[in-house]
Amino acid sequence: MTAPALLDIQQVSKRFVKPLNLGERISAWLGAQAAAQTVRAVTGVSLSVRKGEVVGLVGESGCGKSTLGRMASGIYTPSDGQVLFDGSPVARQQGRRTVKQTTRVQMVHQDPFSSLNPRMRVGDTVGEGPVTHGLVPAREADAYVARWLDRVGLDSGLRRRFPHQFSGGQRQRIAIARALAMQPDLLVLDEPVASLDVSIQAQVLNLFMDLRRDLNLTAIFISHDLGVVRHVSDRVVIMYLGRIVEVAPTPALYAAPKHPYTRALFDSVPRVGVGRQGFVPIAGEIPSPLAPPPGCHFHPRCAMAGPRCSREAPELLPVGAVGEGRLAACHLHTGGTD
Numbered sequence: 001m002t003a004p005a006l007l008d009i010q011q012v013s014k015r016f017v018k019p020l021n022l023g024e025r026i027s028a029w030l031g032a033q034a035a036a037q038t039v040r041a042v043t044g045v046s047l048s049v050r051k052g053e054v055v056g057l058v059g060e061s062g063c064g065k066s067t068l069g070r071m072a073s074g075i076y077t078p079s080d081g082q083v084l085f086d087g088s089p090v091a092r093q094q095g096r097r098t099v100k101q102t103t104r105v106q107m108v109h110q111d112p113f114s115s116l117n118p119r120m121r122v123g124d125t126v127g128e129g130p131v132t133h134g135l136v137p138a139r140e141a142d143a144y145v146a147r148w149l150d151r152v153g154l155d156s157g158l159r160r161r162f163p164h165q166f167s168g169g170q171r172q173r174i175a176i177a178r179a180l181a182m183q184p185d186l187l188v189l190d191e192p193v194a195s196l197d198v199s200i201q202a203q204v205l206n207l208f209m210d211l212r213r214d215l216n217l218t219a220i221f222i223s224h225d226l227g228v229v230r231h232v233s234d235r236v237v238i239m240y241l242g243r244i245v246e247v248a249p250t251p252a253l254y255a256a257p258k259h260p261y262t263r264a265l266f267d268s269v270p271r272v273g274v275g276r277q278g279f280v281p282i283a284g285e286i287p288s289p290l291a292p293p294p295g296c297h298f299h300p301r302c303a304m305a306g307p308r309c310s311r312e313a314p315e316l317l318p319v320g321a322v323g324e325g326r327l328a329a330c331h332l333h334t335g336g337t338d
């Protein structure tokens, strides 16, 4: 039997209203047509994550990965839909404020330079949350922090230093230690290696794999890089312009992607040993989430598009063998594009 979902994301959308800038406000005051614009960052996304599972979330910059990750972590409340963690909403809205309801979901951000307080000693950064939330008594915090720094491969003797005294890779280890010290049941890692050199990326990915094995982590691992998630995820979710377009177990996705966008993503990755030969960037620009194309959002860039694609948005539906756990949102799998 499959384990029940720990995280259940149900039909969530997130819209941001882009306020008018000063020039636009003056134009509007003078009678010009100007209205606040709505960015559709995430639209109608459903996804569940089982205990012990690592889900990779992939897509080009601006497709809504961080916004979805922030809703999963309870940092944002959805505009529509809900995110349940262990059956309860992970966040609630209190006036204009989002109140995160649990510490059991922790997020690691892309940029360890801005996510660590530069004026706080790293030991205090790692120990603050666990003490505040009563996970460890204040008198034991120092030893607790030392254990976590050791666990992420850092010399615990350096815990009285400040973030600027560490390298980028070390800082990301500190950010991971800070998240894990909260003893979360789910981690959301938002492009945790994107800002690091390739050799350092491999070290941090190896650390994640070790931690995953030893602590039986459940995680959403966000990356714009298919090569990165391949090694760390059980399942991969591909997003395009705020929607999920494909979901598949990792080996199946890499063996045979089902959605034209996923195929285009693969074709645009320079392969090891092949250099940049066969490197085909995806045609056209990513459309603006202020005015997404009608029908299938991918149709202006899709080599397989037909008339139906600009008329009708494809639903995310099961594809492939029964029980394989694959989903795709493309008319090619439901009667064609005419």
Ligand SMILES: Nc1ncnc2c1ncn2[C@@H]1O[C@H](COP(=O)(O)OP(=O)(O)O)[C@@H](O)[C@H]1O
Residues within 6 Å of the ligand: 016, 017, 018, 039, 040, 041, 059, 060, 061, 062, 063, 064, 065, 066, 067, 068, 289
């Ligand atoms: N706080 C915000 N206010 C307004 N627009 C936002 C905000 N956060 C994200 N967006 C917009 O939402 C879209 C999705 O952004 P994001 O989730 O950061 O994508 P990704 O992480 O995949 O690069 C982008 O167009 C981005 O500009």
Ligand code: SF4
Residues within 6 Å of the ligand: 259, 260, 261, 296, 297, 298, 299, 300, 302, 303, 304, 305, 306, 309, 314, 329, 330, 331, 332, 337
């Ligand atoms: S629905 Fe049409 S445009 Fe969209 S991915 Fe499939 S073939 Fe391409």
Ligand SMILES: [Mg+2]
Residues within 6 Å of the ligand: 062, 065, 066, 067, 190, 191
């Ligand atoms: Mg992002």
